[in-house]
Amino acid sequence: MKDAIENEKFDTKMETSDWRYSASIVGIIKFFNYLVERGYEVEANLYKIEDDVITYNSKAITEERYLLFTEYYFENAMHHKVIETILTNDQFTDDQIKLINDKLKANTIMKKVFGDLKFSSENKERILEKIKLNRLLLIKETYxxxxxxxxxxxxxxxxxxEPSSICRIENYNIDTGKKSKSISYNWDFKTYKFEDEKEFDFIPFAFSKSYEAFFINNNYSIKQLFHTNNLINDSDNPRSTLFCELKNSADFIDFDVEVIIKNRGDDYFKTLYIRKPAIRIFAEVENYKALKMKYKVNDNYYIDIEKVVTDNILNNIKLDGLIEILLKANSNYSYNIKTLITINTLIYGGDKMDKQMKSAYASAKRVMAEIPENKVDSYKQKLISAITFKDYERFCEILLQLSSYSGVIFDFAYDLFEDFEENKNIAYTFINALNKESNKDNGGKGNE
Known part of the structure; x- marks a missing residue:
């Protein structure tokens, strides 16, 4: 929510009433900090933060300043900035010359400003002059x-x-000529309630710069809101940083967290609520790096393990299928599977299986010491086949045969006989331990 203020040092007040206002606030703070760093203003003249409210001087927000901030913030996406950077050199490689000429035609506004101009060492100053004269236009249209x-x-x-009768944000914006009646109460557009602010133009600066863009609306306080989203924004892997940050913040986050996701291929925003039980699971995951891998199914399809696991934690969905895929793989994913089983146990509902899982692990290692490796592999494949096809009776039969053949007593097996489905992680632990373990994960390499 936004309000005007009279007879105060600042003229505008905004609260984190919903994610659009929260994101606008984060973007505005980044903009104001940019002004301070560039010497346009001193911070005391720009804004003040109190819990979930920011008061600020709206007169400090001008179109020119906004565009120069945009050029700075999204520098890598500004074609003219790439050209300027290269042209600081005195000599140019063939690749640099090609890149400059590609950038001169990169979008409609670049073509309009530079026309048929092609770069050569003789016209360097001419290109720089055109950029200088058309900078704000190039920034605005590119952005x-x-x-x-x-x-x-x-x-x-x-x-x-200026604010209009329809919100400018994607997914909130509609064609009033076609849908004004259908979105209104009793087909009367006068009943339609809308919220639109010029400050919503700052929302793009609040999201991470990734293809799958994130904004974390942990708006308990603006300072925490800004800090968290700064971490995500500067990350090469915002999804990973997001959940690591939640892991680190679990001790003081005592509320559900709203995450807004904007996929570049979608014309809508998605809302994800991270519940407290999910935050607690993230907090207990110690070997998070074991999830940073992609499993190759075929030449055209890879499973992003980290994405699947985080989505499953958030939605309280068990990891059985993913664990079984890795168990069936020819490569040794023991380290990764061990972490998946730990997480799966938490999703199942706690650590009640911990003692029996340790027993299953120890029993598997005793089996490997008692019988030949080829026999271990044979039994392992039979167990994987049985659990994959959910033939739990067959699994227990094979387990009894292996116990008899190896002479190792499987104390953990009684829980499987009693309720296999609820104790499945014990079975996964036993299977996973029937191999020579690696102390390293397969992060990022897949099974190529």
Whole structure:
């Protein structure tokens, strides 16, 4: 929610009433901090934060300043900035010359400004002069129409526009000519309630710069909101950073956390609620790096283990299928599977199986010491086949045969006989231990 303030040092107040306002606040703070760093203003003249409210001087927000901040913040997406950086050199490689010429035609506004101009060492100053004269236009049109920039988050026609009767944010924006009646109570558009603010133009700066863009609306306080999203924004892997941050924050986060996701290929935002039980699971995962891998199913399809695991934790979905896929793989994923089993046990509901899982692990190691390796592999494959096809009676039969053949007593087996489904992680632990373990994970390498 946003309100005007009279007779105060600052003229505007905004609260974190929903994620759009929270994201706008994060973007505005980044903008104001940029102004301070560049010497435009001193921080005391720009804004003040109190818990979940920010008061600020809206007069400090101008179109020119906004665009220069945009150029700085999204520098890598600004084609003219790439050209400027290369042109700081005195000599140029063939690859640099090709890149400059590609950038001169990179989008509509670049083509309009530079026309048929091609780079050569003789026209370096001419290109730089064109950039200088058209800088704000180049920034605005590149940003406004960039698939990863403003266009990904809002209606491109709304940039810098005053608030209208329809919210400028993607998925909140509609064609009033076609749908004004259908979205209104009793088909009367006068009953339609809307929220749109010019400050919503700052929302793109709050999300991570990844293809799957994240914004964490942990708006208990603006300082925590800003800190958390700064960590995500600067990360090469925001999904991983997001859940590691939750892991580190679990001790003081005592509420469900809302995460807004904007996939570049979608024209809508997704809302994900991270519940307290999920946060507690993340907090207990010690070997998180064991999840940072992609499993190759075929040449065209890889399973992103980290994404699957985090999604399953968030939605309280068991990891049985993923564990069985890795158990069946020819490569040794013992380290990774061990972590998956630990997480799966937490999803199942706690550590009640811990003692029996330790027993299963120890029994498997005794089996490996008693019988030849080829026999161990044979029994292991039979156990994997039985559990994969959910033939739990067959699994128990094979377990009894292996116990008899190896002479090792399986104390853990009684829980499987009693309720296999609820104690499945004991079975996974036993199977996974029937091999020579690696002390390293297979992160990122798949099974190529």
């Amino acid at each position: 406004r129409n960039g698939d990863s920039l403003y266009k990904n988050f809002a209606n491109t026609n709304s940039l810098f526009e």
